[in-house]
Amino acid sequence: MPTPAETAATTTHDADWWRQAAVYQIYPRSFSDSNGDGLGDLKGITSRVPYLKELGIDAVWLSPFYPSALADGGYDVDDYRNVDPRLGTLEDFDEMVAALHEAGIKVIVDIVPNHTSDRHVWFQEALASPKGSAARGRYIFRDGLGENGELPPNAWTSIFGGGAWERITEPGPEQAPGQWYFHLFAKEQPDLDWDNPEVHEDFLTTLRFWSDRGADGFRVDVAHGLKKDLNAEVASLDLLHRADLFREGEHPLWDRDEVHSIYAEWRKVFNEYNPPRTAVAEAWVHADRRAMYASPEGLGQAFNFDLLEADFDAEQFRRIIAKNLAEAAATGASSTWVFSNHDVVRHATRYGLPKGSGRGGKGADGKDWLLEGGDPAQVDAERGLRRARAATLLMLALPGSAYLYQGEELGLQEVGEIPDADRQDPTFFRNKGVEVGRDGCRVPLPWEAAPAEGSSFGFGANGAHLPQPAWFAGYAASVQEADAGSTLAFYRRALALRHELQGSESLGWQDASDDDVLHFVRPGGWHVVANFGTAPLELPAGEILLASADVEGGKLPGEATAWVRVAR
Known part of the structure; x- marks a missing residue:
């Protein structure tokens, strides 16, 4: 292989x-x-x-x-x-x-x-290393506020709720409460310091x-x-x-x-x-x-x-x-x-x-x-x-x-x-x-x-x-x-046609019959008509390549889109 x-x-x-x-x-x-x-x-x-x-x-x-x-x-x-x-x-x-x-x-x-996660080898090394170490320098560690650092560095909250700072236990036999690390998301996701x-x-x-x-x-x-x-x-x-x-x-x-x-x-x-x-x-x-x-x-x-x-x-x-x-x-x-x-x-x-x-x-x-x-x-x-x-x-x-x-x-x-x-x-x-x-x-x-x-x-x-x-x-x-x-069949057909029809990255807007309609044309005469309203809409004359809903009598139903190849 x-x-x-x-x-x-x-x-x-x-x-x-x-x-x-x-x-x-x-x-x-x-x-x-x-x-x-x-x-x-x-x-x-x-x-x-x-x-x-x-x-x-x-x-x-x-x-x-x-x-x-x-x-x-x-x-x-x-x-x-x-x-x-x-x-x-x-x-x-x-x-x-x-x-x-x-x-x-x-x-x-x-x-x-x-x-990273809090299980990443870097973060585990940071937890086992002292304040000011290179290992902690990869993350955002700060001293806390208050008499003994018992308050977080600020009152910001994380995206997932709760405080954006988590306090760690310092390494050593004393197991003393120590610094805080910043986590914009969950506490299991300590933020990296991109100044490092x-x-x-x-x-x-x-x-x-x-x-x-x-x-x-x-x-x-x-x-x-x-x-x-x-x-x-x-x-x-x-x-x-x-x-x-x-x-x-x-x-x-x-x-x-x-x-x-x-x-x-x-x-x-x-x-x-x-x-x-x-x-x-x-x-x-x-x-x-x-x-x-x-x-x-x-x-x-x-x-x-x-x-x-x-x-x-x-x-x-x-x-x-x-x-x-x-x-x-x-x-x-x-x-x-x-x-x-x-x-x-x-x-x-x-x-x-x-x-x-x-x-x-x-x-x-x-x-x-x-x-x-x-x-x-x-x-x-x-x-x-x-x-x-x-x-x-x-x-x-x-x-x-x-x-x-x-x-x-x-x-x-x-x-x-x-x-x-x-x-x-x-x-x-x-x-x-x-x-x-x-x-x-x-x-x-x-x-x-x-x-x-x-x-x-x-x-x-x-x-x-x-x-x-x-x-x-x-x-x-x-x-x-x-x-x-x-x-599923609809997606397959749409993606196949997309490959077949794609040209340059351009489109031309066409005048629409009412405010609920979008109509544009892609290179090669490929028209796209989207009916956001509920009333049926007369489509341009041509070959209907694909529609998101059944087209009857040349009319596109409401809340539907059609791709039409219009003869030049």
């Missing part, structure tokens, strides 16, 4: 492959379980490569698969250059990469540079490690959070979320200008390879600041979450699309589009809620649907899926990269009703009554329509690490394989 690097060399000739790629996010623990332990694994991914190839994606993005205590779904990393033994081995990784590359599918690895050159060098080593094993690119977690000013005199972390309190680039924790010096270093490493490795930033920043992360001298691309947070509304979609395409054209970057991922309610559910929009979704009473119990009865699943298919077909027609989340090709709904005892997301445990957590979009996929009781619907032989509802049976891949009108 060829090595991952050898297969990468034969499948990634085009240095710009990422600019209009369809990227499929895999949450490994919930994708496919090969050994029946309830957790998805790398061999499970390898076994599903034929499925991924037939789907028609260009790349997979792997959420963290590193050794981890799962305090935050694998984003608490024990070892950046290894595989969690519950998920496989480095040899399994190599086999998976080789199989994906053989199928013409690139591999994007998730990297988590803001923090050793931190810089270690991550450059990690980037080369995975690139040498055939990784084609990286998704950078919390890319806007690495550089910090812990001396800022701000009373509450809550205030830090208000960008209007700070000048651009001067926020104490987020999106500081100096973070880009890190990515300039990374770009030099990426460019050591032929073709250069790619990267995409997860940076929740103001749209005007996103271009710096996506610059050719930096990571090259940054996630655009604007459509993910928008209502199902034509004017909002048009404004977002036009702005982001103009931004990409001005900077030379490539736009990115996404509706669902491992952190948000699935868009087929958001669009089916009475006030469905944004990252979560509101029920009929205007309150957060998940916090109200995630009652399936509040979701109009049929309408949600209809809108989701329409939005996705529109998105797949746009210039730029399309990011898909595992299971959306099956039309999966969010699993809202998960017993408290089965939940895993730390946001639930640390913020009970405030956030219900992200487990509902991380429930393992249904591959087979097996009986509900005691089943994992083909995910694995002995159940799944998060409970799957009985209604998953109707969404199983095996059921949809046999149905030409299924959402």
Whole structure:
């Protein structure tokens, strides 16, 4: 079998492959379980490569698969250059990469540079070392306030709730309370100090490690959070979320200008390879600041979450699309589009809620649907899926990269009703009554329509690490394989056509018949018409290549999108 690097060399000739790629996010623990332990694994991914190839994606993005205590779904990393033994081995990784590359599918690895886990060898060394040591200098340690240092250095709170500082016990027989360390997320995720050159060098080593094993690119977690000013005199972390309190680039924790010096270093490493490795930033920043992360001298691309947070509304979609395409054209970057991922309610559910929009979704009473119990009865699943298919077909027609989340090709709904005892997301445990957590979009996929009781619907032989509802049976891949009108068949056709029709990264807006309609044309006479309203719409005369709902008499139904080839 060829090595991952050898297969990468034969499948990634085009240095710009990422600019209009369809990227499929895999949450490994919930994708496919090969050994029946309830957790998805790398061999499970390898076994599903034929499925991924037939789907028609260009790349997979792997959420963290590193050794981890799962305090935050694998984003608490024990070892950046290894595989969690519950998920496989480095040899399994190599086999998976080789199989994906053989199928013409690139591999994007998730990297988590803001923090390690508290089990990382560096942090364990810091706990065993004295105050002021080089080992502690890799993290953010501070003396506490108060007479005996019993108070944290400031009153900031973590993203997951509770204080952002955790006090340690100093080494030695006295076992005395000592310094505090900073954790922007869970206490099991101590933040690294990116003013330390050793931190810089270690991550450059990690980037080369995975690139040498055939990784084609990286998704950078919390890319806007690495550089910090812990001396800022701000009373509450809550205030830090208000960008209007700070000048651009001067926020104490987020999106500081100096973070880009890190990515300039990374770009030099990426460019050591032929073709250069790619990267995409997860940076929740103001749209005007996103271009710096996506610059050719930096990571090259940054996630655009604007459509993910928008209502199902034509004017909002048009404004977002036009702005982001103009931004990409001005900077030379490539736009990115996404509706669902491992952190948000699935868009087929958001669009089916009475006030469905944004990252979560509101029920009929205007309150957060998940916090109200995630009652399936509040979701109009049929309408949600209809809108989701329409939005996705529109998105797949746009210039730029399309990011898909595992299971959306099956039309999966969010699993809202998960017993408290089965939940895993730390946001639930640390913020009970405030956030219900992200487990509902991380429930393992249904591959087979097996009986509900005691089943994992083909995910694995002995159940799944998060409970799957009985209604998953109707969404199983095996059921949809046999149905030409299924959402799976729809995605396959859309992705195949996307490859066939794609040209330059441009579009031309056309005058629409009313405010609920978006109409644009791509190079080659390929028209895209999206009807956000409810009344049927007359389509341009031509060949209907694909529609998200049945077209009758040349009319596109409400809440639907069509691709039409118009004769010149």
